[in-house]
Amino acid sequence: MTTNMPRTDSHFAGQIPALYEQLLVPMLFAPYATDIAFRASALEPSRVLETAAGTGAVTRALAHVLPAHVEIVATDLNQAMLDRAAQTPIERAVTWRQANALQLPFDDASFDIVICQFGAMFFPDKTAAFAEAHRVLRPGGVLLFNVWDRIEENEFACIVTGALGRLFPDDPPLFMKRTPHGYFDRHAISHDLACAGFDSTPRIETIAQRSRASSANAAAIAYCQGTPLRNEIESRTGASLDEATSMCAEAIAARFGSIDIDGKIQAHVIAVQC
Structure with a gap:
């Protein structure tokens, strides 16, 4: 599956990596990182590749649960995200490497597991990325990844997205719906995996979690300023980034209150064997 997404959708730089790690990791990614790390551990790998590692939420979870002899290689397209990941203490050696998931710089059949948390949605060619994962996996190896479910199942x-649509009615910023929450169809995922060379039927499990933030304002900053949604907002006229963030905070507060907020998030976890 090839998608036509703006280049800014996968541009994580500037202030985004720091805000991503500070706010989005605990809000969205930490619960699923723990889940996927334990799933990986149960497969008893000796060498693990992580693609789209971001600021290292899954990497740290893997480092915590995998035996010391297991080699962990963590990659991301954006060097700025890896630089931020390397700033956080980790309890064991990890190889950090900038790499494009569509052109992995690794030998054939060199990993037991390829893991990707909430990265597949950003791949402009999903089938090509899955084919690369298949290439570097050893026979019997597993591709283990997760993707967000449709945006309506993810409350914040x-x-x-609704608040920004009202603020910019002529050109609504649709990054969240288009990309993070744009690759949720189980049949499309299964089709892309089959086209990439995975002959076995993927196991797809839908898991709901809770997203928690200290305040509505913190959640709004996380989404509006800690993701590429920021790039869309800043490219528009009629309201500043701070004004857009404030409007989103008000919309979140109207539904969940101003402090100690708690909303539903939901994702698919997919495992497929070579």
Whole structure:
């Protein structure tokens, strides 16, 4: 599956990596990182590749649960995200490497597991990325990844997108719906995996979690300023980034209150064997 997404959708730089790690990791990614790390551990790998590692939420979870002899290689397209990941203490050696998931710089059949948390949605060619994962996996190896479910099942993201649509009615910023929450169809995922060379039937499990933030304002900053949604907002006229963030905070507060907020998030976890 090839998608035509703006280049800014996968541009994580500037202030985004720091805000991503500070706010989005605990809000969205930490619960699923723990889940996927334990799934990986149960497969008893000796060498693990992570693609789209971001600021290292899954990497740290893997480092915590995998035996010391297991080699962990963590990659991301954006060097700025890896630089931020390397700033956080980790309890064991990890190889950090800038790499494009569509052109992995690794030998054939060199990993037991390829893991990707919430990265597949950003791949402009999903089938090509899955084919690369298949290439570097050893026979019997497993591709283990997760993707967000549709935006309506993810409350904060849905509210933010709706608020921005009202603020910019002529050109609504649709990053969240288009990309993070744009690759949720189980049949499309299965089709892309089959086209990439995976002959076995993927196991797809839908898991709901809770997203928690200290305040509505913190959640709004996380989405509006800690993701590429920021790039869309800043490219528009009629309201500043701070004004857009404030409007989103008000919309979240109207539904969940101003402090100690808690909303539903939901994702698919997919495992497929070579």
